[in-house]
Amino acid sequence: MEPTYHDGGVNFCWRVPYLFSGPKRYDVVAVRFAGSRVMLLKRVVALEGEQVEFRDGKLFVDGKEVKEHYVLYPCNWNLPPRWVEKDCVYVIGDNRNMPMENHYFGQASKNRIVGVPLW
Amino acid sequence: MVKIRYILLAVLIVTVGIVVVFYFLPSEEKKVRKQCHLLSEGVLKSPEENAFTMLQKMKNIGALFDEHCELKAPSQSLSGSYTRQEISTYAGSARSFFSQLDLKFYDFHIVFPEKEVAKVTLTARLTGRSTAGEQVDETRELECILKKIEKKWLFSAIEVVEVLKK
Numbered sequence: 001m002e003p004t005y006h007d008g009g010v011n012f013c014w015r016v017p018y019l020f021s022g023p024k025r026y027d028v029v030a031v032r033f034a035g036s037r038v039m040l041l042k043r044v045v046a047l048e049g050e051q052v053e054f055r056d057g058k059l060f061v062d063g064k065e066v067k068e069h070y071v072l073y074p075c076n077w078n079l080p081p082r083w084v085e086k087d088c089v090y091v092i093g094d095n096r097n098m099p100m101e102n103h104y105f106g107q108a109s110k111n112r113i114v115g116v117p118l119w
Numbered sequence: 120m121v122k123i124r125y126i127l128l129a130v131l132i133v134t135v136g137i138v139v140v141f142y143f144l145p146s147e148e149k150k151v152r153k154q155c156h157l158l159s160e161g162v163l164k165s166p167e168e169n170a171f172t173m174l175q176k177m178k179n180i181g182a183l184f185d186e187h188c189e190l191k192a193p194s195q196s197l198s199g200s201y202t203r204q205e206i207s208t209y210a211g212s213a214r215s216f217f218s219q220l221d222l223k224f225y226d227f228h229i230v231f232p233e234k235e236v237a238k239v240t241l242t243a244r245l246t247g248r249s250t251a252g253e254q255v256d257e258t259r260e261l262e263c264i265l266k267k268i269e270k271k272w273l274f275s276a277i278e279v280v281e282v283l284k285k
Contacts, residue, residue, distance in 0.1 A: 033282050034260035035226030035242035040283075079285070091283065106283035 042091035073097035181207030220247035235267035
């Protein structure tokens with residue numbers, strides 16, 4: 001999530017925001033990656049039923065380019081369009097300064113979204 | 120009076136015996152966990168490992184699996200059904216790419232959906248160093264099915280949970 005959050009930093013997960021409502025677009029969320037302790041910090045870029053794709057490093061949601069002010073490092077990712085399934089959100093990290101294959105991103109079940117970072 | 124004393128003593132011995140048996144006799148859950156730890160031990164590799172140890176570990180890994188085991192790993196080309204022998208050979212081949220390897224399991228959640236079937240959800244962390252000197256540190260959530268065959272819990276399916284689907 002560089003540069004928004006730095007590697008090795010310490011944070012707390014605030015669970016309350018998603019007790020009564022789901023994640024919203026551009027929220028930075030903690031995704032439960034394995035067990036109850038391994039979390040990933042990612043940004044929600046698309047919601048269920050929306051179409052996501054990358055063209056030459058630019059993110060498109062439902063065919064419209066998304067201006068991502070939080071991404072500082074450019075990338076050249078290309079990802080064919082895909083639909084976000086029911087009860088899922090599409091999450092990506094802010095640090096795109098790496099090959100697409102090495103970056104953990106994609107569609108995550110809302111059940112896996114634990115909360116938001118406290119700061 | 121003496122008779123009552125003997126009866127009380129007998130009751131006490133039986134009670135202690137039952138407690139000891141329940142405490143020390145491994146439960147099915149403990150047996151399942153032990154199989155996972157044996158798998159960790161089989162994968163463990165130190166830079167000083169010799170050929171004999173390697174062969175022994177390959178054999179030990181194979182012995183933890185059912186005759187046929189389903190592997191499902193969405194992002195890798197491992198998915199499919201493998202025989203015990205194939206798993207043993209594959210494990211040996213995979214280990215040869217590393218000079219140092221350690222597999223640890225955490226966050227066990229074990230349920231028994233059917234008789235003699237255990238479903239284990241756990242976190243697996245693989246750390247080590249490749250023979251090319253690259254550092255490896257991968258963590259994944261796994262879902263394993265173990266079946267009790269001839270009093271042994273054997274892995275019959277392992278799935279790497281796909282949390283983020285590109």
